[in-house]
Amino acid sequence: MTTENQSDIPETGPGGEGPLHGVLAEYETPGELIEAAKAVRDAGYTKWDCHSPFPVHGLDPAMGIRPTVLPLLVFAAGIAGLGGSILLVWWMNAHNWPWIVAGMPAFSLPANIPILFESTILLAGITAFFGVWALNRLPKLWNPLFKSDRFLKATDNGFFISIEAADPQFERDKAETLLKDAGATAVEAIHLDPDPTRWQIPRPILAFIVITAILGLVPFAFIAKARVTHGDQPRIHVFPDMDFQVKADTQQRLVIDDSPVFRDGQVTRPPVEGTVPRGQLRQDDHFYRGLEGDEWATTFPAQLDIDTSTMDRGHEQYNVYCAPCHGEDGLGGGPIHERALEIQSPEWLMPTSIHDQNVTRQPHGQLYNTISHGIRTMPGYRAQIDEEDRWAIVLYLRALQRSQKALPDDVPPEERAQIR
Amino acid sequence: MSSASEAKHPAQEFNQITETVADVIERPKPPKAWYVAFGIALAMLGLLAVSVYHLLTTGVGVWGNNNAIAWAWPITNFVFWVGIGHAGTLISAILFLMRQSWRTSINRSAEAMTIFAVMCAGLFPILHTGRPWMAYWMIPHPNEMLMWPQFRSPLMWDVFAVTTYATVSMLFWYLGMVPDLATVRDRAKSKVRQIVYGILALGWNGSARQWHRYERGYLLLAALATPLVLSVHSVVSFDFAVSKIPGWHTTIFPPYFVAGAIFSGFAMVLTLMVPARWLFGLKDIIKESHIDVMCKITLATGLMVGFSYGAEIFIAWYSGNLFEQYAFLNRAVGPMAWGFWIMVTCNVLLPNLFWFKKFRTNPFLIVGVCLFVNVGMWFERFVIIMTSLSRPWIPAAWADFTPTFWDAATLIGSFGLFFTLFLLFIRFAPMVAMAEYKATLPAAHAGHQKG
Numbered sequence: 001m002t003t004e005n006q007s008d009i010p011e012t013g014p015g016g017e018g019p020l021h022g023v024l025a026e027y028e029t030p031g032e033l034i035e036a037a038k039a040v041r042d043a044g045y046t047k048w049d050c051h052s053p054f055p056v057h058g059l060d061p062a063m064g065i066r067p068t069v070l071p072l073l074v075f076a077a078g079i080a081g082l083g084g085s086i087l088l089v090w091w092m093n094a095h096n097w098p099w100i101v102a103g104m105p106a107f108s109l110p111a112n113i114p115i116l117f118e119s120t121i122l123l124a125g126i127t128a129f130f131g132v133w134a135l136n137r138l139p140k141l142w143n144p145l146f147k148s149d150r151f152l153k154a155t156d157n158g159f160f161i162s163i164e165a166a167d168p169q170f171e172r173d174k175a176e177t178l179l180k181d182a183g184a185t186a187v188e189a190i191h192l193d194p195d196p197t198r199w200q201i202p203r204p205i206l207a208f209i210v211i212t213a214i215l216g217l218v219p220f221a222f223i224a225k226a227r228v229t230h231g232d233q234p235r236i237h238v239f240p241d242m243d244f245q246v247k248a249d250t251q252q253r254l255v256i257d258d259s260p261v262f263r264d265g266q267v268t269r270p271p272v273e274g275t276v277p278r279g280q281l282r283q284d285d286h287f288y289r290g291l292e293g294d295e296w297a298t299t300f301p302a303q304l305d306i307d308t309s310t311m312d313r314g315h316e317q318y319n320v321y322c323a324p325c326h327g328e329d330g331l332g333g334g335p336i337h338e339r340a341l342e343i344q345s346p347e348w349l350m351p352t353s354i355h356d357q358n359v360t361r362q363p364h365g366q367l368y369n370t371i372s373h374g375i376r377t378m379p380g381y382r383a384q385i386d387e388e389d390r391w392a393i394v395l396y397l398r399a400l401q402r403s404q405k406a407l408p409d410d411v412p413p414e415e416r417a418q419i420r
Numbered sequence: 421m422s423s424a425s426e427a428k429h430p431a432q433e434f435n436q437i438t439e440t441v442a443d444v445i446e447r448p449k450p451p452k453a454w455y456v457a458f459g460i461a462l463a464m465l466g467l468l469a470v471s472v473y474h475l476l477t478t479g480v481g482v483w484g485n486n487n488a489i490a491w492a493w494p495i496t497n498f499v500f501w502v503g504i505g506h507a508g509t510l511i512s513a514i515l516f517l518m519r520q521s522w523r524t525s526i527n528r529s530a531e532a533m534t535i536f537a538v539m540c541a542g543l544f545p546i547l548h549t550g551r552p553w554m555a556y557w558m559i560p561h562p563n564e565m566l567m568w569p570q571f572r573s574p575l576m577w578d579v580f581a582v583t584t585y586a587t588v589s590m591l592f593w594y595l596g597m598v599p600d601l602a603t604v605r606d607r608a609k610s611k612v613r614q615i616v617y618g619i620l621a622l623g624w625n626g627s628a629r630q631w632h633r634y635e636r637g638y639l640l641l642a643a644l645a646t647p648l649v650l651s652v653h654s655v656v657s658f659d660f661a662v663s664k665i666p667g668w669h670t671t672i673f674p675p676y677f678v679a680g681a682i683f684s685g686f687a688m689v690l691t692l693m694v695p696a697r698w699l700f701g702l703k704d705i706i707k708e709s710h711i712d713v714m715c716k717i718t719l720a721t722g723l724m725v726g727f728s729y730g731a732e733i734f735i736a737w738y739s740g741n742l743f744e745q746y747a748f749l750n751r752a753v754g755p756m757a758w759g760f761w762i763m764v765t766c767n768v769l770l771p772n773l774f775w776f777k778k779f780r781t782n783p784f785l786i787v788g789v790c791l792f793v794n795v796g797m798w799f800e801r802f803v804i805i806m807t808s809l810s811r812p813w814i815p816a817a818w819a820d821f822t823p824t825f826w827d828a829a830t831l832i833g834s835f836g837l838f839f840t841l842f843l844l845f846i847r848f849a850p851m852v853a854m855a856e857y858k859a860t861l862p863a864a865h866a867g868h869q870k871g
Contacts, residue, residue: 029430030864037628050628053434053603054859055635059628068633074640092560092568101572114577114655121648122584125641129591132637136630139622146625154626155603157434157858239553 018192021144022048022164023172024151025179025187030056033159036182037062040161043178047167051151051160070135074128081123085116142201144190162190288387290365290372297365304391314396317389321381330354330400349377354397355404367394430863437705437861441600441852442607444700450847451699461839468833471826472547480550482826488819489809493827494548495659497834499677499801501541502582502656504794506649506678507685508534509589512596513645516638521860522713525706528600528853529696529846530689531593536841537688538586540834545578547830574658581655588648592641595634598624600850653681660804667747667808670735676728683721683767684797687790690714694783694790696846705852708781715780718793722771725800729768743813751807755820759803766796 027033030052037050041064050059093099094107104111133139145151145162154160161184163175176187192199237243248254248267255265262269271277285291287301300306319328327334332351340348352359359367371390374380385393408416428436444450475482485492508530515523546552558579560569569576602624605617624630654674661673690711697706736748751760770792773779779789811818845851858864 051626052628052631053438053626054599054855054864055631056628057859057865060632063628065629065632068636070633070636071640074644088560089571093571097566097568099568099570101570104572111572114574114651114658115571115580117651118577118580118584118648118655121644121651122580122587125584125588125591125644125648128637128640128644129595132595132633133622135633136627138624138630139619141618141623143623143625151625152606155599155606155624156438157431160626239551241551 018194020165020172021190021192022162022166022170023175023179023187023189024145024148024160024162025176025182025184026150026153027159027161027183028185030059030159032183033161034058034062036161036179036184039178039182040163044169045163045167045175047164047170049162051145051154051158051162053153053155053157053159056159068135070128070131073131074124077127078120078124081120082116084123085119086112088119089115144192147193148188148190150186150188286365287391290368292365295365296363296369298363300364300391300395304388304395306395310392310395311399313389314392314394314399317385318393318396318400321385322393325351325378326354327351330397330404351378355401360401360405364394364398367397430861433861433863434858437852437854437857438603438607440702440705441850441854441857442604444702444846444851445604445848446607453695453699454843454847457839458843461836461843464832464836465840466833466836467829468836471829471833474826475547475830476552480548482824483830484821484823484827486819486821488812488817489806489821491548491805491809492821493802493823493831494544496798496801496805497831498541498544498548499656499805500684500798501537501544501834501838502585503653503677503681503684503797503801504688505534505537505541505585505589505685506653506681507689508532508537509585509592509645509649510682510685511689512592513642513649516642517646522707522710524853524856524860525702525710526689526693526714526852527856528593528596528849529693529842529851530685531589531596532842532845532849532851533685533689533692534589535586535593536838536845537685538582538589539841540838542582542586543834543837544830574655574662577655578659581652585648585652588641588645592638592645595638595641596853596856597849598622599626599634599855600853602626603854604850650678653677660808665808665812666741666743667736667751667804670732672728672731672735676725676732679721679724679728680767680797680800683718683725683771684794686714686718686721687793687797690718690786690790691794692842694787696851698783700846700851702852705857711786712780715774715786718790719771719774722767722774722793726768729764747808747811750811751803754807754811756803756807756810759799759806763796763799763803766792767800770796 025036027036033050033052033056037059040048041062050056050063052059089112090107094105098106100106109116145154150158151160152158161179161182163170163179165172172189176189179187197203246256248262250268252267253265254262254267256262282288284301284303286297287303290297292298304310323334324336325334326332327337330353332353334351337348337351354360362370368390370378371385371393372380372382381390402410483492483494485494508527511523511530512527512534516527546555549555557563557567558569558576569579598621601617602621605614605621608614608617654677657673657677660668661670663669693706693714694711697703697711733748733752736744739745751757770789773785773789779785806821810820
């Protein structure tokens, strides 16, 4: 860059022999800048601008700058943020997945005001920021004015007016005279670079930006692919969370050093001594099911003591559970039967007499089974009467049956005299 | 302000501001104190890195949080840091709308403080989630779980408020900085600085047409940031006020929190700015009158906070609610009463020293009082969270809290992050809004004649 252009109106700009971009004039104070701007505007120029290190108040009307549309854009963005967030909240919490919290309506404005407010501000704020740059056509890192060393002062303490050669009524001499007459301390011509390719972004930089942008998409492409395809490799666990835990699988041998747990390494543990496995508790067929091999048991099980107390117990239980139908004498005429006759119940069948040959012939085991599971219209009593009591009833039944077919020999000799 | 410009040419005056501010980032070496401070800050940042690593590889159990006091220190720190940020936005947006031109000397650094404080704040709830890599679940997005956020939860409001606040603050900060970055670009001697600041300045050339839109945009952002800053700490207070816990469920919380936030934020601005103006020779720009005004605001907001404490206690008594009364009695005389009295001393009593001019002019006294205010404001959040959570409705659920080493390490570490970023900002970015500052000088106005 040349430095000798401190004097007035140099013939060639600091950029050398390239085409003329425009002229640049410097002023000392904001007041002078405003006056000069009025003059340039009155002269009818359209492609020109002022440059100052801070916004000079009063310059906008002097230059005839019309109000920017930015506030309208920001307002529209705010409305879009508000409307968009109402839709968002309604759709997500009330429509797509109605989410009931504490019995409140799925959608109501008051509960959502903070979200709506913040969304409005967010969208409006982002629009205000990017709107400024979009309307200002920035970022644009390259500007012909930057070729002038004098122009460095535009961000420090210098006040400038630039008129572009592209202006329809631009004539270099006239423009320079106008600016000088308006009080410029210096006027210089700004030339473009002689090489037209340098007016644009250099190709390598452009290529770099484009390639970087494309490469930046590659990870996203891989992610997108991974989401829709299957692979034979296990998934990548960036954060393992609880995916991997120290644990023992069934039938595995696992020895953890110094751990008192499972010193023998056997993961499937044997049951504690004396444990009865499920389903193996009632294996005595004779006692629990009244069977001896595949046949009904004809004897009483060993668990049952055949004595007077068992007989008394059987008597008591018979009178409680069996006598209501079968009768205390076992003939089948219990109180329920009597009642059925009294009301002439059409469905009632007389209970079987336990003295019937079909019953007396049955082995002990079959009687036990009948008490347990019932027969024909008689229900089972296994839920009410435990095994021992059922056997006691069978014992009492046998005595009752015998009582109806007793022979004189059955009566003890000292009591035989009372017969007849 | 006019006395300085009497003998000088306007151009000299403008240039002097550029020189003074740019010198901070252009001098070959910062002052020794900067290196010392930066070293300490980096060490604390290292502590943060170790704490976070330990937390992530072990789990939130490394903190003292328990079943009753689930929020404990992390949320205390979050509310503390978010509050710090508020002064920055207040200075840059609200005082801008009120045309308080003295704000131009401190608004840039206060905004930077806001952004760094919000970063520190954001750290804690994210870490507090336990699995921070799932934090994106808080952002509404289509997902394979077919789940949407619960928008009626105050915690969700928090996510929206704090992210919006962080975003808008950053945009506001950068928008304001572009013309100054252009100044630094135009003064840059080395190629690296020219390129880096050149890109950051976006090609700004001070065009009047661009200034026009820029000023509009700046005004709009200020107008948007003003209700935003008031909403952020209100929303943070909803985390407490909307829940039905004694000591939390009160309508005074939003204004009380906002006042407290501005109070703590101004204390932090003073803590940072008083040493910085002395260290970097900015005494002509950040004037004593500016410090004085900030001390007065700190006093005013401190009185508001004190009034809120009083109002809270009065309402607890006046409500006739046994649980509410117990909550406040427990604060003042319970097992954590020491926290309550530290809070009262630092936030209510000590700021009253700013009634005296001596305390508003002596830098050591200013920083001293402000450090106490910062401590007190941390304890305010500590008291609110700890006392209420440790004494819920059912006495069987009562619990006490013991902080762990990692609780303290993470808090100290967050200060490391804050100071590291702030010291880097001072060294590499224009810490005073030069363009704005120049525009407030008498010489910037058209009627002003050459000196």
